Amino acid sequence: MPNGTPADWLTAVDANEVHLAFPLEVHEDLMDVLFPSEGHPFYGMGERGAFCVLAKSTGTHRATYIVEDVVHPESADDLELKGGRSSDDGPSGGRFTELLFGGNSDIASSDDAVIGYEFSEDYHERAVARAKERGGGLIRIHTQPGGVRESSTDIDSAARVYRNDRDRLPTGAPFAAAITNDKGDWSARVYEPATDGGNKPTVTRADRVRVVGPATDGPSIRIQPTGGQTSSDDLTGIDRSQQDSTIQLWGEDGQAALADITVGLVGCGGVGSILAEHLARLGVGEIVFVDFDRLEAANFNRAQGAKRIDVRQNRLKTEIAEREARHAATAEQFETRVVDGSVVEEKREWAAVPALLDCDVIMSAVDAARPRQIIGAIARAHCIPVIDGGSKLHAEADGTLESEAKIETAVAGPGWPCFKCQRVWTQADVDWEADHPEFRGERGYVDGGVDPDEEDRDPSVIGVNAIAAGLMQRRFLALTLGVADGIVGTQRLQVRDVETNWSSVYGCQDGCDAPPIGVGDRYELPTGTGWAMRYERDDIPMPETKTKDASDLVEDSLSE
Structure with a gap:
């Protein structure tokens, strides 16, 4: 991962995209505060608001701000209608006027008197304490009748809160403010230190809002532009002449949603090469291809789209997958990125993680454990759903498939x-994969296999890979468009008898040590040395140290 603190990697003002993201459970919790039922302390108020703990997820080109926890109000005293005078000087009349939001600031009288809603100091202090306890930042969110355009009071008071809190929150902690309404529209602003060193913060507006989590009443990945627009307001990514058959299934709104999605494809071999072409034909807007391997004669028979000249020239699998996707794409403004590197690798030159943090969903077509561990951690900590898929084939001595x-x-x-x-x-x-190969001992790719230095590969058949890719696409469409059930659990297809079953795992087991949800860059991903990449690639050097564990380098020269 990049050096320095997360705040140093990519600021909102320098990012190509700025997103505000919610885990579905947190979003529902927040909606219960902002649009309360009878009996809630805020019920009946013209505007409602809440503080939430905020995390940052820093990609190569995208900065995402994740709302990870709602700080609940304790009574109606935490929010009240307030009339007063705006000031940069802190308390006024026993209140911090920087806690004011909404109201009539844009039509204020000449004496600068404003009327709006104001959080109590006690509630504000509880929010700061919660953020410090979790190690995160703060976002102030409030409702507004009608549209979601911020008033001058909203902008100025949030800037005062930022200046008041930035030295009290953890170093580099993010700060933001957002507005929503009963139609589900959003606007959001990120506050960062002034680029010129002055006291006035730099304000950057978010482009998108994402809500992610298993939903029963629609897509599990909901992405919408800020400012009251929807993806269907901009249909420039749709080509009706090429997408008529899919538009008949999920309509132009669904096709526009696909055109607005960035998919990370990790692994461009047997299953991944099929997904590359199929996702492009579906009409997704962008694909980020991740793999370090080159095409060889031994895997030509299961690499969709590969040509014999690709084998002779020892081309990267990512280059082949990107080429085929580009030729197959139906989205009018289809974009691609190729990452020649590894999810496991921590050295920035070959690290694939930052590019994956630019994605809305990740398709994992890898067959190793360490990449799956890291991608799964990204799914939770950075709120980017991951669909994993693959096959494991066993055969009897006579070649027939085992059950x-x-x-x-x-x-x-x-x-x-x-x-x-x-x-x-x-x-x-x-x-086993994290250890230096010299310490691993004998273990092949196939159960009961041989020495890992030998060219032994998992059995694989392109037809079975196509089935795996198809099942992954089904789950992709279920998550992104809500057009199918089966969004939770593990799906298993017994290849020999063609029997399908779903696991009953709807939550993690007791004592699970999985990464916390929505903490973003604060979670240290278990990256290290990508041994598989370094063994496959002569142009990427091996480290000058042995390791018993890739997470704990031993300063022990190979020559000793």
Whole structure:
């Protein structure tokens, strides 16, 4: 990962995109405060508001601010209608006027008197204490009748809160303010230190709002532009002549939603090469391709779109997948990015994680445990759902498939069980892959296999890979468009007998040590040395140290 604190990597003002993200459970909790039922302390008020703990997720080009926890008001005294004079000098009349929001600031009289709603000092202090306890920042969110355009009071008072709190919150903690209404429209602003060193903060407006979590009444990934627009307001990504058959299924709104999505595709081999073309044909707007491997003759028979010249030129699998996706794309403004690197690798030059943090959903087509562990951690800490899929084929001595031969798909993210509890990866496999190969001992890719230095690969058939890719796409459409059920749990297809079953895992097991939801950059991902990448690639050097555990480097020269 990049050096320095998360705040140093990419500021909101320098980002190409700024998103405000909610785990579904947190979003529902917040809505109960902002649009309360009878009996709630805020019921009947013209405007409502709340403080929430805020985390930052820093990608290569996107800065996402995750609302991770709601600080609940304790009584009606935490919010009251207030009339007073705006001031930069802190308390006025026993109140902090920087806690004011809404009201009539844009039509204020000449004496600068304003009327609006104001949080109590006690509530504000509880919010600061909660943020410090969790190690996060703060966001102030309030409702507004009609539209979501901020008033001058909203802008100025939030700036005063930022200046008041920035030295009391953890170093680099984010601060933001947002407005919503009963139609579900949003506007949001991020406050950061002034670029010129002055006292006035830099304010950057968010482009998108994401709500992520297993939903029963629509998509589990809801993305909308800020400012009261929807994806369907801008249909420039749709090509009706090429997408007529899918538009007939989920309409122009659904097709526009696909055109607005960025998908991270990790692994561009057997399953990944199929997904690359299929996702592009579906009409997704952008794909980020991640893989470090090159095409060889041994995997040509299951690499969709590959040409023999690709084998002769030893091309990167990402380059081939990107080429085929570009030729197949139906979205009018289709974009691609190729990341020649590893999810596991911590050195920035080959680290794939920052690019994945620019994505709305990740498709995992890898077969190793360590990448799955890290991608699963991203799903939870950074609120980016991950759909994992693949096959494991076993054969009898006569070549017939064993009953254990299977295809599996699983989803992780906020509200879903983690991949470890779904047994997508095991700690034993992660530990084995994390060790320096000299310490691993004998273990092949296939159960009961041979020395890992030998060219031994998992059995694989392109037709089975296509089934796996199809099942992953089904889950993708269920999550992004809400057009299918089965959004939670692990799906298993027994290949020999063509029997399908779903696991009953709807939550993590007791004692699960999965990353907390929505903490963003504060969670240290278990990246390290990408041994598989370094063994496959002659142009990427091996470290000058041995390791017993990739997370604990031992200063022991290979020559000793």
